[in-house]
Amino acid sequence: MRVGQFDLQFTFGRVNFAVLSPVRLFRRDDLVAEWDEGRWPDAAFFDVMNDPVRSCDIIGDRQIVIEFESGLVMRLEDHSDKYESMHITVDDDLWII
DSSP, rough: OEEEOOEEEEETTTTTEEOOOOOOEETTEEEEEEEOTTTTOOOGGGGGGOEEEEEEEEEEETTEEEETSEEEEEEOOOOOSSOEEEEEEEEEEEEOO
């Protein structure tokens, strides 16, 4: 996990994320950690390190939900119609959302 002034970056295998919008981490529907631009991520983000991804779902056209084997759930949200919210790279393919 890497933290920049305006983004949170992390990698799961071949998939790299640079997220510029809020990231929230849940355990059993309870918010346990969040990151917003200009903040250091809460310590619970360390719990997803080396935690295998169980599933990844796209909810509507605004949200990506990543579930880990430990039961933690990360929610990435496209929160802007005007600005980029995230860059996702799989191998050499880049998606800008």
